[in-house]
Amino acid sequence: MAYAACCGRYLDHDTPAPDAExxxxxxxxxxxxxxxxxxxxxxxxxxxPTDLDLALDVKWLGLDVREHRQIDADHAEVAFVARSRQGGRGQRMQERSRFVREGGRWLYVDGDLA
Known part of the structure; x- marks a missing residue:
């Protein structure tokens, strides 16, 4: 999916994401x-965190959302696999993330790495 259709409206225009996924x-x-x-x-x-240090040498290669589970109106979980490459080595991060909606906005709370 193109950036503008998927995520650009949330990152670039302060539009709240409609759901945790x-x-x-x-x-x-x-x-x-x-x-x-x-x-x-x-x-x-x-x-x-008070600050977030993003590794500049990481190249993100793709995201695979495996499951989006709506727990109730204001709580959800998203299971995903994110692929990246750093220092010539492929990496894979698998997590089940927890989200909460407060004040009409979804927020990332935490997650469990698999």
Whole structure:
């Protein structure tokens, strides 16, 4: 899916993601584009780091959302696999992330790595 149709409207226009999966996809794009501010503002304050150091030599290769589970109106989980390359080595990150909606905006809370 093209950036503008998928995530650009959330990263570039302050439009809230309508669900946890859309937020997950936009956060992946933010990592790929080095958009630290977006990552921090979409991170729940209870778990948000004070700073976020993004490795500049990581090339993000793809995101595969495996499951989006709506727990209730304001809680959801998204299971995904993100692929990247750093220092010539392929990497794979698999996580089940937890999200909460507060004030009409979905926020990343935390996740369990697989």
């Amino acid at each position: 859309s937020l997950m996809r936009s956060r992946y794009s933010a990592y790929a584009l080095g958009r630290r501010a977006y990552l921090l503002v979409t991170w729940h304050p209870s778990t948000r």
